[in-house]
Amino acid sequence: MFKEEKTNLKTYLVFIDVHSLKDKQLIDDAEREFYDLVLSSGAKIVGKSSHKQSKPSIGHFINKGKLEEICDSIKGSGIDLVIVNHKLSASQARNLELKLKVRVIDKTELILDIFASRATTHIGKLQVELAQLNHLSTRLIRGWTHLERQKGGIGLRGPGETQLETDRRLIGHRIRTLKNRLSKAHKQKQLNSYARKKSRNRLVALVGYTNAGKTTLFNRLTNSSQFAADKLFATLDSVTRRNIDPELGPILFSDTVGFISDLPTELIESFKATLDELQSADLLLHVTDCSDQDHDQKIDEVDAILNSLGLEDIPHIMINNKCDLVGLRDPEERKSNDEVWISAEKNLGIDHLRERINRELFNGVYKGWVSIESSMGKLRAELYAMGCIIKEESARSGAIYLNIDIGRDELDRLLQNKGFNICSDEDILLVNEG
Numbered sequence: 001m002f003k004e005e006k007t008n009l010k011t012y013l014v015f016i017d018v019h020s021l022k023d024k025q026l027i028d029d030a031e032r033e034f035y036d037l038v039l040s041s042g043a044k045i046v047g048k049s050s051h052k053q054s055k056p057s058i059g060h061f062i063n064k065g066k067l068e069e070i071c072d073s074i075k076g077s078g079i080d081l082v083i084v085n086h087k088l089s090a091s092q093a094r095n096l097e098l099k100l101k102v103r104v105i106d107k108t109e110l111i112l113d114i115f116a117s118r119a120t121t122h123i124g125k126l127q128v129e130l131a132q133l134n135h136l137s138t139r140l141i142r143g144w145t146h147l148e149r150q151k152g153g154i155g156l157r158g159p160g161e162t163q164l165e166t167d168r169r170l171i172g173h174r175i176r177t178l179k180n181r182l183s184k185a186h187k188q189k190q191l192n193s194y195a196r197k198k199s200r201n202r203l204v205a206l207v208g209y210t211n212a213g214k215t216t217l218f219n220r221l222t223n224s225s226q227f228a229a230d231k232l233f234a235t236l237d238s239v240t241r242r243n244i245d246p247e248l249g250p251i252l253f254s255d256t257v258g259f260i261s262d263l264p265t266e267l268i269e270s271f272k273a274t275l276d277e278l279q280s281a282d283l284l285l286h287v288t289d290c291s292d293q294d295h296d297q298k299i300d301e302v303d304a305i306l307n308s309l310g311l312e313d314i315p316h317i318m319i320n321n322k323c324d325l326v327g328l329r330d331p332e333e334r335k336s337n338d339e340v341w342i343s344a345e346k347n348l349g350i351d352h353l354r355e356r357i358n359r360e361l362f363n364g365v366y367k368g369w370v371s372i373e374s375s376m377g378k379l380r381a382e383l384y385a386m387g388c389i390i391k392e393e394s395a396r397s398g399a400i401y402l403n404i405d406i407g408r409d410e411l412d413r414l415l416q417n418k419g420f421n422i423c424s425d426e427d428i429l430l431v432n433e434g
């Protein structure tokens with residue numbers, strides 16, 4: 001489980017609203033989210049500045065006048081770290097560090113840092129290390145150029161350069177090792193997913209913006225106690241658990257990492273294999289926080305990421321979570337075909353959600369008796385193999401009565417494959433040779 005690590009680094013935030021990069025109305029939201037992100041990293045915020053500029057300046061990203069102001073306000077204040085809310089190029093970051101004389105990190109490094117502190121599983125840790133090394137390899141020049149300057153730029157072929165080459169080689173080597181290990185770990189997972197496909201289990205994955213309440217809902221549906229918290233990226237490693245409700249068909253629920261706007265490309269690359277697992281999902285639950293002012297934009301962000309992962313064709317249910325925060329006591333009143341309203345925390349609307357999931361996956365479930373003829377031994381064996389038969393009785397006529405629990409879709413498919421028909425006689429389904 002994740003333990004909050006207070007870094008105690010005295011941190012100064014620089015929020016820049018760059019007109020040419022952002023949609024105007026999103027700016028306030030972006031500032032709030034940036035602040036939350038920094039708090040989630042455990043940094044101690046001791047000062048901040050917020051300003052507008054029409055476009056990034058090439059050399060330092062921050063324009064000259066503002067940079068002087070920031071420089072004055074952090075001088076002598078013992079600040080350890082400056083965090084900027086944009087992606088900086090290696091040279092911009094280097095120039096800022098030289099000017100401000102403290103370590104400067106950008107949004108990508110901030111998110112990588114949060115991920116690094118949250119990763120707990122083998123795969124999660126490998127993925128984060130890979131993302132960090134990929135990022136580091138683009139920044140290596142920056143570190144050594146500093147050193148050269150400090151040395152007064154002595155020697156073009158000095159130890160600095162040799163060291164840089166060595167570092168590049170070591171990093172390249174480590175990246176290859178990590179990729180190999182990751183691919184082995186994922187192959188193992190794929191084997192597991194193959195085993196799942198052969199069984200009846202359906203995979204339902206919870207997706208959505210970070211902090212929407214995916215883990216809280218996951219815990220509710222699977223009676224688990226995964227770490228859920230009012231923090232961005234509380235979940236990093238995907239977890240899959242079996243559904244606990246006997247009314248639901250055989251379902252595995254999978255909780256995943258939350259999305260965020262401008263997710264660093266290094267992370268998407270490294271987490272691609274984990275996110276690729278979503279491809280095998282039969283249904284996606286898109287969890288949203290309906291009390292969030294940015295509700296609609298966040299839905300668009302998540303949809304864009306789902307599209308980029310090629311998941312747009314997987315059926316999904318839109319879930320408005322945290323309905324208790326918008327004063328909806330009885331979410332079933334808001335029933336609609338497109339959306340479901342719930343409160344995962346207050347346990348409201350969950351039964352209705354289960355019903356929807358059941359309908360989407362199995363077209364409902366049939367629980368009751370079927371009668372088959374004694375010649376249909378293969379059908380009976382298959383139903384046993386699927387674990388659907390609760391009870392069996394045989395009649396003198398030779399007919400076999402089976403009490404089954406099965407998805408309607410599954411039953412239809414099974415009978416169709418065998419060329420059987422079905423008709424209903426009061427409370428019992430009769431299976432006939434087609």
Ligand SMILES: Nc1nc2c(ncn2[C@@H]2O[C@H](COP(=O)(O)OP(=O)(O)OP(=O)(O)O)[C@@H](O)[C@H]2O)c(=O)[nH]1
Binds near residue numbers: 228257
């Ligand atoms: N009021 C209210 N709070 C909720 C509800 N569901 C979740 N929360 C809170 O929202 C916060 C985030 O919940 P999580 O379940 O960790 O969210 P998540 O989507 O898994 O977040 P990440 O793992 O960071 O992507 C926690 O503080 C929860 O207690 C709800 O229905 N109502």
Ligand SMILES: [Mg+2]
Binds near residue numbers: 216228234258
């Ligand atoms: Mg979570």
